[in-house]
Amino acid sequence: MPQAKQRQTAVGATKRKATVDYRALAQFRFELRTFLAFSEEGARKAGLTPRQHQALLGIKGFVEPGPPTVGDIARFLLIRHNSAVELMNRMAKVGLVSRVTDPVDGRRVQLKLTAKGERKLLAVSKKNIEKLRRAASPALRRLLRSSPPAET
Numbered sequence: 001m002p003q004a005k006q007r008q009t010a011v012g013a014t015k016r017k018a019t020v021d022y023r024a025l026a027q028f029r030f031e032l033r034t035f036l037a038f039s040e041e042g043a044r045k046a047g048l049t050p051r052q053h054q055a056l057l058g059i060k061g062f063v064e065p066g067p068p069t070v071g072d073i074a075r076f077l078l079i080r081h082n083s084a085v086e087l088m089n090r091m092a093k094v095g096l097v098s099r100v101t102d103p104v105d106g107r108r109v110q111l112k113l114t115a116k117g118e119r120k121l122l123a124v125s126k127k128n129i130e131k132l133r134r135a136a137s138p139a140l141r142r143l144l145r146s147s148p149p150a151e152t
Contacts, residue, residue, distance in 0.1 A: 038128070042124045048124070053120075056091075056120065069109060091117070098111075098113075098114055099111060
């Protein structure tokens with residue numbers, strides 16, 4: 001019988017530790033959405049669609065060895081490969097990206113930003129970074145401090 005009581009106490013203690021600061025989480029989600037809206041408007045002002053801006057960022061920020069492929073960008077944008085192909089076609093047509101045949105594997109096509117794509121990405125990115133610096137979310141810090149780590 002003492003073991004059953006110990007188990008109940010342990011379960012109760014776990015439940016108390018697993019509280020979530022819903023207010024901080026809601027505030028942080030609001031701040032995320034506000035930033036995304038700001039970034040999308042900044043992209044439009046720079047003559048880009050939000051998806052084009054995200055693609056430029058994905059190409060420039062690609063971390064694997066070598067330039068990214070259309071498949072890499074599809075995964076980055078969470079879209080289908082054929083949608084990424086069409087997006088890259090439109091972006092190449094307006095001079096934002098170029099396609100280069102992989103020198104090692106001629107079947108692969110790598111993506112690179114053009115000078116125009118670089119300029120537009122830099123313009124939007126500078127404004128986004130400044131917005132993030134000003135936002136420095138206390139809600140995010142509070143949320144991370146107050147919430148227990150996820151169980152895996």
